[in-house]
Amino acid sequence: MWRRKKRKAGEFVEAVRPYAERIAEDEKLREHATQAAAAGGRARSRLASSRSTAGIATRIASDEELQGKLKDIVSELREASERLRGKRRRRRGRKVLVVGSGLAAGAVAFPQARRWLGEKLGSN
Numbered sequence: 001m002w003r004r005k006k007r008k009a010g011e012f013v014e015a016v017r018p019y020a021e022r023i024a025e026d027e028k029l030r031e032h033a034t035q036a037a038a039a040g041g042r043a044r045s046r047l048a049s050s051r052s053t054a055g056i057a058t059r060i061a062s063d064e065e066l067q068g069k070l071k072d073i074v075s076e077l078r079e080a081s082e083r084l085r086g087k088r089r090r091r092r093g094r095k096v097l098v099v100g101s102g103l104a105a106g107a108v109a110f111p112q113a114r115r116w117l118g119e120k121l122g123s124n
Helices: 004-024 027-047 051-060 065-084 092-107 110-119
Strands: none
Touching: 004 027, 004 051, 027 051, 051 065
């Protein structure tokens, strides 16, 4: 029985190790996780007076401050999760702006580029 528990504990440690190392190394990830935990504590203390499921649901539905804290928790956990998985935020708008600005500057500076761009866009 103890061997099985020891083996399961070892498996758990091995599964968690990469995440723990990443949290130890990544300051922003650690910050998001800490802020999510703090927001969770504040939300829990705000819900402490409600004991039943219906009371908790009513409190969440009616308490705007609590809703804000729950949104903070979700936001921080999402940021931490994306950071942990290595997702990068898309900067599509910025890229379009840079490319568009480059095309506009090229069209203004070079008459040949202006004609080529006019042909491609279908204007005469």
